[in-house]
Amino acid sequence: MTNYTIKDVAKMANVSIATVSLVIHDHKRISPETKHKVQQAIEKLNYHPSRSARGLVSRKTGNVGFILTNDHFLRTEPFYTQIFMGTEFEARDHELYVLLATVDSDFGENASLPRFILDKNIDGMIIAGKVPQRLIDKMRKYDLPIVFVDYLAPDKKNSVVAIDNEEGGFLATQHLIKLGHKNIAFIGGDISHPSLNDRFTGYKNALEKAGISIVSKYIETEEDYPARANGYNAARKLFSANKNITALFACNDAMAIGAMQYLKDSGKRVPDDVSIIGFDDVAAEVMIDTPLSTMRVPKLEMGVEAMKLISEQIKNPGLINQKILVPAELIVRKSTRKI
Amino acid sequence: MTNYTIKDVAKMANVSIATVSLVIHDHKRISPETKHKVQQAIEKLNYHPSRSARGLVSRKTGNVGFILTNDHFLRTEPFYTQIFMGTEFEARDHELYVLLATVDSDFGENASLPRFILDKNIDGMIIAGKVPQRLIDKMRKYDLPIVFVDYLAPDKKNSVVAIDNEEGGFLATQHLIKLGHKNIAFIGGDISHPSLNDRFTGYKNALEKAGISIVSKYIETEEDYPARANGYNAARKLFSANKNITALFACNDAMAIGAMQYLKDSGKRVPDDVSIIGFDDVAAEVMIDTPLSTMRVPKLEMGVEAMKLISEQIKNPGLINQKILVPAELIVRKSTRKI
DNA sequence: GTGAAAGCGCTAACAT
DNA sequence: ATGTTAGCGCTTTCAC
Numbered sequence: 001m002t003n004y005t006i007k008d009v010a011k012m013a014n015v016s017i018a019t020v021s022l023v024i025h026d027h028k029r030i031s032p033e034t035k036h037k038v039q040q041a042i043e044k045l046n047y048h049p050s051r052s053a054r055g056l057v058s059r060k061t062g063n064v065g066f067i068l069t070n071d072h073f074l075r076t077e078p079f080y081t082q083i084f085m086g087t088e089f090e091a092r093d094h095e096l097y098v099l100l101a102t103v104d105s106d107f108g109e110n111a112s113l114p115r116f117i118l119d120k121n122i123d124g125m126i127i128a129g130k131v132p133q134r135l136i137d138k139m140r141k142y143d144l145p146i147v148f149v150d151y152l153a154p155d156k157k158n159s160v161v162a163i164d165n166e167e168g169g170f171l172a173t174q175h176l177i178k179l180g181h182k183n184i185a186f187i188g189g190d191i192s193h194p195s196l197n198d199r200f201t202g203y204k205n206a207l208e209k210a211g212i213s214i215v216s217k218y219i220e221t222e223e224d225y226p227a228r229a230n231g232y233n234a235a236r237k238l239f240s241a242n243k244n245i246t247a248l249f250a251c252n253d254a255m256a257i258g259a260m261q262y263l264k265d266s267g268k269r270v271p272d273d274v275s276i277i278g279f280d281d282v283a284a285e286v287m288i289d290t291p292l293s294t295m296r297v298p299k300l301e302m303g304v305e306a307m308k309l310i311s312e313q314i315k316n317p318g319l320i321n322q323k324i325l326v327p328a329e330l331i332v333r334k335s336t337r338k339i
Numbered sequence: 340m341t342n343y344t345i346k347d348v349a350k351m352a353n354v355s356i357a358t359v360s361l362v363i364h365d366h367k368r369i370s371p372e373t374k375h376k377v378q379q380a381i382e383k384l385n386y387h388p389s390r391s392a393r394g395l396v397s398r399k400t401g402n403v404g405f406i407l408t409n410d411h412f413l414r415t416e417p418f419y420t421q422i423f424m425g426t427e428f429e430a431r432d433h434e435l436y437v438l439l440a441t442v443d444s445d446f447g448e449n450a451s452l453p454r455f456i457l458d459k460n461i462d463g464m465i466i467a468g469k470v471p472q473r474l475i476d477k478m479r480k481y482d483l484p485i486v487f488v489d490y491l492a493p494d495k496k497n498s499v500v501a502i503d504n505e506e507g508g509f510l511a512t513q514h515l516i517k518l519g520h521k522n523i524a525f526i527g528g529d530i531s532h533p534s535l536n537d538r539f540t541g542y543k544n545a546l547e548k549a550g551i552s553i554v555s556k557y558i559e560t561e562e563d564y565p566a567r568a569n570g571y572n573a574a575r576k577l578f579s580a581n582k583n584i585t586a587l588f589a590c591n592d593a594m595a596i597g598a599m600q601y602l603k604d605s606g607k608r609v610p611d612d613v614s615i616i617g618f619d620d621v622a623a624e625v626m627i628d629t630p631l632s633t634m635r636v637p638k639l640e641m642g643v644e645a646m647k648l649i650s651e652q653i654k655n656p657g658l659i660n661q662k663i664l665v666p667a668e669l670i671v672r673k674s675t676r677k678i
Numbered sequence: 679g680t681g682a683a684a685g686c687g688c689t690a691a692c693a694t
Numbered sequence: 695a696t697g698t699t700a701g702c703g704c705t706t707t708c709a710c
Contacts, residue, residue: 003398003459005687016697021689029695048458052394053687056702059342061391063436074420078413081420085409085441092454097402100439102424115431119387120342264603265628289604344703355681360705368679392703395686682709693698 004045012041024049063097064310065116065125067139070102072129076228077254077282079299080128083149086303087126094311096123107132117142124310127151130193145313149306150195159313161305161324165195168295168328169202172249172277175293175330177210180339181247181275185218187234187259188251189226196226196251199279203249217242226251231258239266239274246274246339253278253294260290260335275336279328291333298326343384351380363388402436403649404455404464409441411468415567416593416621418638419467422488425642426465433650435462446471456481463649466490469532484652488645489534498652500644500663504534507634507667508541511588511616514632514669516549519678520586520614524557526573526598527590528565535565535590538618542588556581565590570597578605578613585613585678592617592633599629599674614675618667630672637665 010017015034022030023038041047051062066087072080088098099122101114116122117139124145127136136153139146148160176184186203188196200221207214220238223230231250235258239245250256256278260270270276270290281296305324313319349356354373361369362377380386390401405426411419427437438461440453455461456478463484466475475492478485487499515523525542527535539560546553559577562569570589574597578584589595595617599609609615609629620635644663652658 007687017688018690018698019696022696025689031695034695050395050687051458051460052391052400053702054689055391056389056395056687056704057689059702070424073424074417076415076417078415081413084439085412088440097438097455097460099436100423101427116436119390121390121436261628289600346703356704357682357706358680361680364705370679373679389703392686393705395688395703396705398686680710682707684705684707686704688702689700691698691700694696 004047006047006049008045009038009041009047012045013037060123060314061121062095063099063116063122064091064307064314065114065122066098066100066128067114067125067131067135068102068128069105069131071105071225073102075254077280079280079282079297080150082282082299083128083303083306086300086305087307088303089300090304090307094307096307096311098126098307103131103135105132107135109134111135113138117144123314126306126310128306130195145310145317147306147310147313149302152194157321159309159319159322159324161302161309161326163195163297163302164325164327165198166202166205168279168297169199169249170206171202171328171330172199172279172295173203173206174210175277175332176247176249176275176336177206177212179247179275179336182212183215183218183242183245184212184247184249185220185238185242185245186249186251187219187223187231187238187255188221189223189230189234189255191221191251193226199251218245223255226255228254228258228261231255232262233258235259235262236266239263239268247336248274248276250276250278253280253283253292256292256294256335257283260292271335271337275339277336281331290335293333293336294331295328296331297328302326342389343386345386345388347384348377348380348386351384352376399462399653400460401434402438402455402461403430403646403653404453404461405437405439405467406453406464406470406474407441407467408444408470410444410564412441414593416619418619418621418636419489421621421638422467422642422645425639425644426646427642428639429643429646433646435646435650437465437646442470442474444471446474448473450474452477456483462653465645465649467645469534484649484656486645486649486652488641491533496660498648498658498661498663500641500648500665502534502636502641503664503666504537505541505544507618507636508538508588509545510541510667510669511538511618511634512542512545513549514616514671515586515588515614515675516545516551518586518614518675521551522554522557522581522584523551523586523588524559524577524581524584525588525590526558526562526570526577526594527560528562528569528573528594530560530590532565538590557584562594565594567593567597567600570594571601572597574598574601575605578602578607586675587613587615589615589617592619592622592631595631595633595674596622599631610674610676614678616675620670629674632672632675633670634667635670636667641665 006017009020099116128149130151146158152160220234278294281294283292345356348359438455467488469490485497491499559573617633620633622631
């Protein structure tokens with residue numbers, strides 16, 4: 001378990017350290033034999049180049065920052081943790097490490113940036129989920145590559161990996177329509193959030209396309225955060241004021257779960273009395289008796305794509321901004337049924 | 340936002356780079372005036388020492404690994420994420436960074452270790468929660484300092500930050516006893532897990548001390564994992580076979596929530612018909628109507644303590660193993676009441 | 679109390 | 695196709 005250096009490898013392979021370095025970087029003009037010899041030595045010694053030494057020369061840290069609000073990190077549903085795992089997974093192929101930092105959801109006037117930025121201990125960063133504009137403004141002052149996931153600053157000035165929320169909202173609503181539902185409600189929290197707003201747009205488009213009129217009484221978007229308790233409350237408002245709703249599209253699974261709980265508590269059965277569909281697919285384990293139909297979001301893949309983007313941008317800072325849209329997929333479980 | 344080096348600071352302060360270095364490390368034989376001058380320059384330039392350069396000399400990476408199973412990371416309740424945040428928080432004071440890695444819950448015969456170990460990119464590691472023994476054995480081959488949190492390898496050969504689970508289980512059960520309950524059930528998953536087993540022991544001790552006999556029919560510990568679905572199942576077994584149980588101590592909040600759902604579904608009211616207490620305090624947001632009484636575990640603080648321990652051990656590798664026991668605190672909410 | 683200089687492990691430009 | 699060497703930014707003796 002000793003730590004060997006490039007010198008040890010060079011000695012063992014009877015070449016210079018420069019040659020070893022070239023082999024490591026897969027340089028073209030290295031003879032196959034030399035390459036082989038060196039690789040053998042590397043393997044035998046279990047040699048791993050020192051990241052510090054490399055970093056010193058290349059002026060790179062080999063680290064990528066992953067930033068999200070503590071709200072998002074601590075949410076009961078593991079949405080962003082999955083995305084994080086995707087970045088971490090993909091990071092291997094790029095020989096990068098991911099440093100995770102959370103920031104306060106209300107990033108105050110003089111809140112400080114994640115330490116790895118001030119410390120200059122990253123080469124680029126991935127920002128996951130909606131974060132305060134104030135934070136974004138501050139971060140952009142450091143000229144580090146930035147990639148957004150599941151959110152994009154309104155000026156759209158960075159690369160982003162996003163869900164096709166509008167299409168997803170359309171498909172979810174269409175699913176309910178195909179099951180014969182006409183009185184289809186929508187609940188959403190923080191509708192100013194672009195993702196949730198797009199899902200809402202998809203809902204309206206689907207109704208419109210099916211020739212079903214949009215009824216404002218069936219729409220409840222006043223909650224400020226798409227969490228369970230708010231789903232519960234939204235459902236209460238909705239169902240205590242409207243008796244003929246037969247289906248509900250919740251902007252995410254958390255709100256869908258809250259709504260289901262309300263319906264149960266108020267003596268309604270899902271899906272017998274009301275069909276419910278969510279979005280995100282994070283609730284698999286949560287509802288024991290009535291598994292939730294939902295729109296599956298490829299969370300791991302989103303992380304993977306984000307890591308690919310940031311890695312490219314680190315290598316090639318002049319890169320133009322890219323947008324990757326990933327589709328959401330309809331998953332039919334037990335919470336929706338034919339009317 | 341340019342990157343200044345120690346030379347720039349030296350030049351600005353009219354001293355040598357050695358002096359700057361000494362000031363940074365708060366060396367005693369530096370005159371107050373020089374110290375001041377240098378600090379001024381550092382501030383003015385917003386100078387941060389290069390971690391790579393430092394690492395190269397000191398043969399340290401400045402990184403600490405945080406390892407847990409993906410099961411634990413992705414669990415619906417943010418228990419280990421809180422601990423992680425604690426380590427990250429405390430890491431600032433030690434100028435360390437935390438690298439998070441998950442391993443498969445069933446760490447197979449030839450599964451590979453977290454990359455930062457093979458890469459030698461950490462100075463020490465924190466292992467959170469129960470992990471496979473095979474993983475521990477493999478990791479110990481690298482002679483890196485190890486600190487456990489919320490688990491300890493059976494041979495107890497490392498430092499650990501643990502909850503006083505036995506005392507916690509005792510207090511939880513005592514709470515129910517004080518409310519007048521006599522027929523008190525216990526549900527647990529994976530009772531071979533030391534933490535859960537200790538909670539169980541606390542339960543038994545409390546009953547014994549109160550002169551209440553331990554009824555094996557009231558104990559359901561056959562589930563293999565302390566998750567909601569298993570709490571639901573355990574409650575079903577328990578309550579369909581026993582009509583006179585008036586209180587339930589669940590080994591953790593997840594199982595308590597599952598049990599509450601079962602009771603609701605089967606027409607029983609909490610706490611009117613059955614009092615329930617959990618453990619961990621991770622369910623604050625989850626139960627809307629009946630907030631769960633529980634034993635609060637200081638998760639953030641546990642992370643903080645773990646980081647302190649590992650930091651000490653990195654600086655002083657000869658350190659003897661330490662054990663830090665943190666108490667769990669009774670939190671009475673709405674799910675328990677006087678009989 | 680402060681400075682000069684060696685050297686940590688690596689990359690890359692330049693020689694050969 | 696391979697080797698020599700300067701130098702990245704810092705810490706740490708050793709001089710003075």
